Amino acid sequence: MISITERHQHIINKLQQEGQVNVLDLCDQLSVSSVTIRKDLKLLEDKGLLFRTHGGATQNNPYTIDRPVNEKEHLQISEKTRIGIAAAKLIEPNDSILIASGTTVMALAKSIQPHALKNLTVITSALNVALELLRHPEVEVMQLGGLLRRSSSSVTGPYSESILADFSCSKLFLGVDGIDLEFGLTTTNVMEAHLNRQMINISQKAIVLADSSKFGKRGFGRICGFEDIDQIITDKGISEHTLNSLQGMGVKVTIV
Known part of the structure; x- marks a missing residue:
């Protein structure tokens, strides 16, 4: 019979x-x-070697905190820029996004090249996105109203x-705070999660835009499961296990 030390080493290696x-996978393996x-x-959690989750464990703390946008904009800058550029290439003439x-x-808003697009309409909940696109007279911008979240400079409610x-859009470009293979897509604010669900509907x-640091994380408000999204654009930091799992659920994953 395998010893407790060997079991623990197997878990850490995995x-x-x-x-x-996953608990059930470990039961079969051991x-x-x-x-x-x-x-x-x-x-192992008591020793600080992992964080337990529902049905398993993760290497990193899965819970995210609500950081102000001026702090987050300095994190993973190059990854976000590449993701924004890739996402902008998906926008087509006559799109209402x-x-x-x-x-x-x-980063997507900064990468949009309006001169190459005709009749582009953008609806957004984010004030900074609206202000960025106002520089381009070719783009029709509609700013949603509501309760302003100071930490994200966006509206909810x-x-x-x-x-x-009253609208139907061709594409949604969605940012998230966490992507968990069991719990789905999340954000730190419940009202924002509810608005995001309406956007999906x-x-x-x-299309979800998320750098690889968001994987294995959970925010307080659940937005949706993977059955509700079509594509994730991320960077090469995504693990092979996560990539295979997402593709197995029918989600297209683009790595930049």
């Missing part, structure tokens, strides 16, 4: 390889009960949601 582990695995995970809030979708009910295609 975490280093894949970034997260031929022990789920009770034993959960005790192992608790012991939704751009949600966040520093990665702001029932008023912004009611405005969306009125869009023909939902």
Whole structure:
């Protein structure tokens, strides 16, 4: 029978390889009960070697905090820029698109080349995105109204949601705070999560823009599951396990 030390080493090795582990998978691999695995995970968490999650564990703290936008814009700058450029290439003439809030979708706004597009309409909840696109007279910009979140410089609430009910958009470009293979896509604000769900509902295609640091993270407000999105654009920091899992769920993943 495998020893507790060997079990713990196996768990740590799997975490280093894949970034997260699943209780049922570990039961099969180690031929022990789920009770034993959960005790192992608790012991390892007590030693500061992992963070337990629902049904498993992860190498990094899965819970995100609400940071102000002027702080987040200095994180993963090059990755966000490449993601924004790739996302801008998906915009076509005569598109009516939704751009949600966040520093990665702001990188998209900066990458849009309006002179190459005709009749582009942009609806956005983010003040900084609207101000960026106002520099281009060729772009029709509609700013949603509602309660202004100071940390994200974007609006939320029932008023912004009611405005969306009158529109149908070709594409949604969505920024998120966390992408968890079990819990789905999340943000740190519940009202923003609800608005994001409304955006998904009125869009023909939902495209998530997220650098690889967002994977394995959870925010307080759940936006949706992976069945509700079509594509994720991210950087090469995504793990092979996460990439294969997303593709297995039918999500197109573009790595820049």
